[in-house]
Amino acid sequence: MIDKKTIEHIAKLARLHVTEDEAQEYSTQLAKALGHFEKISKVNTDGVEPMITPTEIEAYWREDVVKQDFSAEEMTSNAPAKAGNLFQVPPVV
Amino acid sequence: MSYRGYEAVIGIEIHVQLSTKTKMFCADSTSFDAGDNENTSPVSVGMPGTLPVVNSKAIEYSIKTGLALGCDIRKKSIFARKNYFYPDLPKGYQISQYDQPICENGSVTFTVDGKEKTVSITRAHMEEDAGKSTHFGEYTLINYNRSGIPLLEVVSGPDIRSPAEAAEYARTIRQIVRYLDVCDGNLEEGSLRCDCNVSVRKLGDPQFGTRVEIKNINSFRFVEKAIEYEIERQIDEVERGGKIIQETRLWDPDKNRTFSMRSKEDAQDYRYFADPDLLPIIVTDSMIEKFRQELPELPIARAKRFETEHALPAYDASVLTIEKDVADYYEETAKGAGNFKASSNWIMTELMRELNSAGKNIKDSPIKPEQLGRMIALIDKGSISGKIAKTVFQGMWDSGKDPEVIIKEKGLVQISDAAAIEKIVDDVLAANAQVVDDHRSGRKKNLFGFFVGAVMKASKGQANPDMVNKILQEKLK
Numbered sequence: 276m277i278d279k280k281t282i283e284h285i286a287k288l289a290r291l292h293v294t295e296d297e298a299q300e301y302s303t304q305l306a307k308a309l310g311h312f313e314k315i316s317k318v319n320t321d322g323v324e325p326m327i328t329p330t331e332i333e334a335y336w337r338e339d340v341v342k343q344d345f346s347a348e349e350m351t352s353n354a355p356a357k358a359g360n361l362f363q364v365p366p367v368v
Numbered sequence: 369m370s371y372r373g374y375e376a377v378i379g380i381e382i383h384v385q386l387s388t389k390t391k392m393f394c395a396d397s398t399s400f401d402a403g404d405n406e407n408t409s410p411v412s413v414g415m416p417g418t419l420p421v422v423n424s425k426a427i428e429y430s431i432k433t434g435l436a437l438g439c440d441i442r443k444k445s446i447f448a449r450k451n452y453f454y455p456d457l458p459k460g461y462q463i464s465q466y467d468q469p470i471c472e473n474g475s476v477t478f479t480v481d482g483k484e485k486t487v488s489i490t491r492a493h494m495e496e497d498a499g500k501s502t503h504f505g506e507y508t509l510i511n512y513n514r515s516g517i518p519l520l521e522v523v524s525g526p527d528i529r530s531p532a533e534a535a536e537y538a539r540t541i542r543q544i545v546r547y548l549d550v551c552d553g554n555l556e557e558g559s560l561r562c563d564c565n566v567s568v569r570k571l572g573d574p575q576f577g578t579r580v581e582i583k584n585i586n587s588f589r590f591v592e593k594a595i596e597y598e599i600e601r602q603i604d605e606v607e608r609g610g611k612i613i614q615e616t617r618l619w620d621p622d623k624n625r626t627f628s629m630r631s632k633e634d635a636q637d638y639r640y641f642a643d644p645d646l647l648p649i650i651v652t653d654s655m656i657e658k659f660r661q662e663l664p665e666l667p668i669a670r671a672k673r674f675e676t677e678h679a680l681p682a683y684d685a686s687v688l689t690i691e692k693d694v695a696d697y698y699e700e701t702a703k704g705a706g707n708f709k710a711s712s713n714w715i716m717t718e719l720m721r722e723l724n725s726a727g728k729n730i731k732d733s734p735i736k737p738e739q740l741g742r743m744i745a746l747i748d749k750g751s752i753s754g755k756i757a758k759t760v761f762q763g764m765w766d767s768g769k770d771p772e773v774i775i776k777e778k779g780l781v782q783i784s785d786a787a788a789i790e791k792i793v794d795d796v797l798a799a800n801a802q803v804v805d806d807h808r809s810g811r812k813k814n815l816f817g818f819f820v821g822a823v824m825k826a827s828k829g830q831a832n833p834d835m836v837n838k839i840l841q842e843k844l845k
Contacts, residue, residue, distance in 0.1 A: 288637055289460075290453045327446050327642045334647040339388050339425035342395035347405040350413060350512075360404040361509040364455045367501065 277305040369530045374568045374606075376599045377576055378528035380591075382541050383561040384520045384551045385497070386429045391516035392496045393420030393463065398517050400557055405512055412516040414458030419645055426518035427470075427649060429550035430494050432659050433520055434471030436544050436666055437489045441656050445470040447494075447646045451639045455510055456499040464521075466640040469493035470649060477668060478540040479686075480533050487537050488525035495519050514558075520550075526565070526576065531595040535588045538562050542588075543667050547692045555586050562591055567612070568602045577602070578612040582626055585619045594619040598626055670695055678708035687716055693730050697737045704741020707748055714740060718758070722765050734768040735761070743771035751775070752782045756829055784832040786839070789823075792831060793839050796822045807844060819844065 279298045282305070286293040293301070347360040356363040369375070391398060394411035411418045434441050448466035474489035499515040501508050522541060528534050542560055545551040552559050562585050567577035580602070582594050602612055617626040665673070667689045674685035674695075689695045694715070702711040719740070723730060743764065747757050752775060763774035775781055783789055796819065797804050807815040823836050 284637075288451075288453060288639075325642075328644070328647055332647065334422065334650060336424035336427065337390075337395065337421045339390050339423055340395065341390050341397045343397065343407075344409060347403060347408065350405050350408045356507075358509055360406070361502075361511055362405070362455075364508050364510060366503065366506060367455055367508050 277302050277309055370571055371568070371599055372603055372607075373571055374599075374603050375571050375573075376529055376531075376595070377526050377567045377569065377579075378530075378534050378595060379526040379565040379579075380524045380528065380534060380537060381563040381565070382522045382524075382538060383497075383563075384433065384522060384541070384545050385559040385561075386426050386518040386520055387549070387551050387559075388423055388425045388429065388518055390423055390425075392423055392426050392494070392518035393516055394418075396513075396516065402513055407513040408515070413512050414460075414515075420463065420643075422646065422649070423518060426494065427651075428659060429518075429548070430470050430492065430520050431651065431656065432548050432663060433522070433545060433550055434474065434492055435656070435660050435663060436548055437471070437474035437476055437492065437522070439471035439474030439489060439492060441651055442468060442470055442472065443651050444468070444648050445651075446648045447643045448640045449643045450495075454498075455508060456501045456515070458499070458512065458515070462496060462498065463643055463646070464495035464640075465493035470651070476537070476540055476544070478536050480530075480536045485533055485536070487527045487533075490523045490525050492520050492522045495521060526567075531592040531599070534564060534595050535592040538588050538591050540667075543690065547664055547666055549664075549692075555588075558586070561586070564591060564595055564598075566595055566598045566602070568599055568606065577606075578614050580612065580614065580626075581616045582619055583616060583629070590619055590621055593621075593624060594626055597624065601626070664692065667692075667695075674698075674708075678702065678712075680708060680712055684709075684712045684716065688712060691730070697730050697733070700737035701741040701744070704738045705744035705748070706741075707744055710744045710747070711741065714744060714761070718761055734766075735764045736768075739764060739770055746771060746775070750782060750784055750832060750834075752780060753829065753833055755833075756780050756782060759829075780830065782832050783827055783830050784835060786835065789827070789831050789835050789839055790843075792826050793823055793836070793843055796826055797843060804844070816840070816844070 279302050282293060282298040282302050286298070351357050351360050351362060354362050388398060390396060391407075391412060394409050396407045396409050396412050399407065411420060431441055445465060445468045447463050449461040450464045450466070451461040453460055469491040471492035472490070474492070475486050476489060477484060477486045479485065495518075497514050497517040497519050499510050499512040501510050524537065528537055542551075542553045545560075546553045554560070564582045564585065565579045566582060567579040569575060569577045580598060582598060585591050585594050598617070605612055616629045618629045619626050671682075671685040671689040674680045674688060675682055678685075680688070688698045698711060698715055701715060702708050705711045719730075719733065719735065722728075723733060740761075743752075743757060743760055746752050746760075747754055752760060759778065760771050760774050760780060763769065763778060764771055767774070769777075783792075800819075800822065803815060803818065806812040807819075819840050820833070820836055823840065824831060824833065827836075
């Protein structure tokens with residue numbers, strides 16, 4: 276079941292800050308959603324292969340040909356912080 | 369192999385960067401020397417709403433590598449999302465393969481200290497590379513040029529038992545992917561990255577010890593050193609009554625030791641699931657057959673052929689097949705020369721020496737293989753002596769000209785005219801009457817070599833040495 280501890284774990288993996296109250300609230304909400312899936316998971320699926328994609332259409336593969344649509348300046352133009360053409364982010368180590 | 373009554377159990381993961389022109393899931397260039405973030409697009413920086421499209425070349429290279437490693441190729445394999453939050457991975461997940469990798473159950477065989485060793489390949493799966501982050505304390509800078517470059521992660525079974533085997537295994541994988549031309553094998557540029565899993569156990573213990581992963585190893589010598597260090601460290605720890613912690617350690621080449629990076633207990637929870645943006649990779653039998661037919665002869669098979677069909681010593685065969693270009697050069701030379709061993713000798717000594725001192729690849733050799741082959745044929749025909757050939761070789765190296773041209777220009781043709789040699793011999797004997805007398809009377813021994821030397825010198829090295837020997841023997845009777 277989804278308890279507060281699980282919420283905190285998931286939040287940590289996603290680097291999200293979740294307050295005590297929020298953790299409580301989300302655990303109730305997610306428990307509800309998961310409860311629904313639990314009902315589905317009760318269906319007997321013995322011998323049924325897991326479905327990865329709904330259609331078995333032929334995959335489309337690209338030829339190995341270079342295309343450049345944007346310059347480095349354009350690619351970084353929306354970055355909140357940058358140095359030259361490098362993205363700048365808060366320290367991670 | 370035993371270390372203080374312990375045995376090491378080693379498995380290696382090698383990330384092979386596939387040398388496609390574009391990335392795994394978008395058309396960004398993969399060039400190494402591009403400017404910051406020049407090789408990026410909305411897909412590779414993880415913009416919302418973008419969709420990945422598979423690069424067919426990456427599939428081809430993966431299958432070819434799998435075939436060369438004797439793997440089964442999965443007819444239907446799928447991509448999975450490996451979720452983790454880190455800024456070098458802007459989507460929040462890496463596209464990888466999890467429970468259905470494209471290649472499985474292969475093996476690779478190589479020799480260590482003259483003994484054959486086979487290591488199983490558990491799997492080889494496709495994935496995309498992450499971006500490159502550079503840390504500055506206050507902030508981190510990110511370059512996404514590498515983000516999305518196709519990798520094939522080759523995972524060995526825990527079959528390796530010594531640091532030397534580990535390094536040789538890694539060298540063999542590099543050799544194979546270079547033969548296949550699916551990876552340039554450049555360790556400094558990160559085209560090949562080795563992670564080593566090391567554990568120790570008491571000899572005879574059926575149970576594996578706790579394993580430690582070592583990363584950040586960028587040379588085969590360091591593979592050996594890092595594992596050596598790690599084996600000793602773990603044995604020390606166990607002997608002391610301590611416990612090995614499952615963790616990732618980094619190799620520090622300056623201090624010659626490994627150090628702890630992060631503990632695995634701290635929830636590496638990747639929450640893999642099938643990527644809904646990508647269709648399964650369906651591989652047909654005809655595709656596999658086509659790729660199999662395109663596979664070049666691999667180094668071990670080629671070395672064996674050189675030994676059996678060309679009667680080369682095992683050492684020559686292994687040196688000549690380390691690089692595909694060298695093996696190709698040798699075969700081309702031997703074809704022109706009609707002499708396998710002589711071709712091998714000239715390449716392994718003279719040519720390699722010149723290439724090494726000039727820092728050149730064999731592909732850029734000023735002497736083309738057919739030219740070297742013709743030069744060797746000229747020695748065998750008696751047109752030039754082996755000694756003169758060295759001068760011819762130097763001339764060819766310096767100018768790139770044909771051997772015949774060098775011989776003509778420098779007047780190096782071997783004198784094989786009996787009358788001409790007799791004349792030189794007569795002159796030499798006349799000029800050294802006293803020595804001739806010493807020799808004939810037996811007053812002094814071992815003078816024959818003196819006469820040969822003198823005649824060769826008088827002919828500027830051009831007299832046919834066999835004929836000089838013969839004529840001298842006649843005349844000195």
